[in-house]
Amino acid sequence: MEPPVNCQLCKNHPNSVFNDLSAESLDKISKLKSCVSFKKGQTILQEGARPQGVYCIHKGKLKLFKLGTEGKEQIMRFATAGDMVGYRSILSDEPISASISALDDTYCCYIPKSSFFQVIQDNPKFSLNVLKLSCQELGEAGKMITSLAQKNVKERLAEIFLILRATFGEDEDGFVDIKLTREEIANMVGTATESAIRLISGLRAEGLIETKGRKVKIIDRVALRSEALVFE
């Protein structure tokens, strides 16, 4: 499923940060962008690199992670169809703060830096949208910081399952529509793989979730929210 040549025809368009662009600007982007595809597991960018453009995901899923002590991954967030990655580095003029790799076979549109800046300058509304996006992500990061600092591993694990469901939705069988290894789950939660496994078993035993290989189904959302100390 290659992305269309023109961004106006893109099915992700309504959900993306590009949705307020004028037809004219979209045409401009369409002409300047290129398409790139990544195989499952492939690295798109390495932490510390200087990306020369932003990627807009057309199909597939990416994970963004930092390498911490002893090469352990800390997964910062995921990105899926319609999401844009790489913009933080470009706009702050800093090296990229997280590595990006593909969880699935993924197609992206690649918009070179110069075109991206041009569109920002020509479209105050788009500029404001990007600003809004980065501020929202800043809010999410803040929540993550508080969780890591104050919740225990089981609470964070429960929280992550809720976040995953909100991010990726459910498949036809009611499972959260993402496959992650236990290690990746641990790397989101910020714990050891074995600890994550034990606590997943715990949540399963309590009937809050069900698992089938690398798929997770949320059985008792209310109890899971309570376990995660989510009150909103």
Place this chain on the structure above:
Amino acid sequence: MEPPVNCQLCKNHPNSVFNDLSAESLDKISKLKSCVSFKKGQTILQEGARPQGVYCIHKGKLKLFKLGTEGKEQIMRFATAGDMVGYRSILSDEPISASISALDDTYCCYIPKSSFFQVIQDNPKFSLNVLKLSCQELGEAGKMITSLAQKNVKERLAEIFLILRATFGEDEDGFVDIKLTREEIANMVGTATESAIRLISGLRAEGLIETKGRKVKIIDRVALRSEALVFE
């Protein structure tokens, strides 16, 4: 030390995000802004509120924190002269994600939301600066997440002292120019107050830092960086 009536005369101007504004826009802001002062310890905004403008600090220090489980504070960051707070909420159109209180007697300029948006729209360069600022903060937040997830308490504590020195500088005696209670330090590091105290004693015993009441002096910066696992 009240802020000047006109922003062009503000001593913080060169370091602030406003530094690229045209004289004309600065005049406009100067006319629309108002001055507010806060006593030490006073709360400026509460988490969940909807600020109606942004604050630019003229003098003093603020702390931004979220309340986690059982009312425990998680300090997200500090802000000092020249820094702007409240913009994240306004730009993302979300409730404010952290409470803000004054660590010192503080003077701020208050720029109403509408004026702030107007200046953003009139000044692409300023808009880009704000964008850059939020992306930089996003990078900082990412580092904090990795630290919390992967470093132990002693490593994070060492890191915090380095961050404090970089943020607040040193006074005439070489102490980091900020007074924080042990509890506040613990609330930055994400640990119990008693744990922070024990580890501070440890760093002191190892000769990496010196303390005098609520002031801290960094004695062996290199060793402290190594303790904090900071490599850059």
Place this chain on the structure above:
DNA sequence: CGATTAATTGATACTTCTCAAATCCTGTGG
């Protein structure tokens, strides 16, 4: 269908938290 990687479980060690008690310090009122 192997070979390799992932998941699970157990045992143990280490880190961190909590509670309690003692001492110290700071800001305030006289």
Place this chain on the structure above:
DNA sequence: CCACAGGATTTGAGAAGTATCAATTAATCG
């Protein structure tokens, strides 16, 4: 300026939470 009350800091002991290492079983991919 000094004494004092109340909060802050410090230390100890024990409990709880997590990590680590090792061994086994299960799942996945070519």
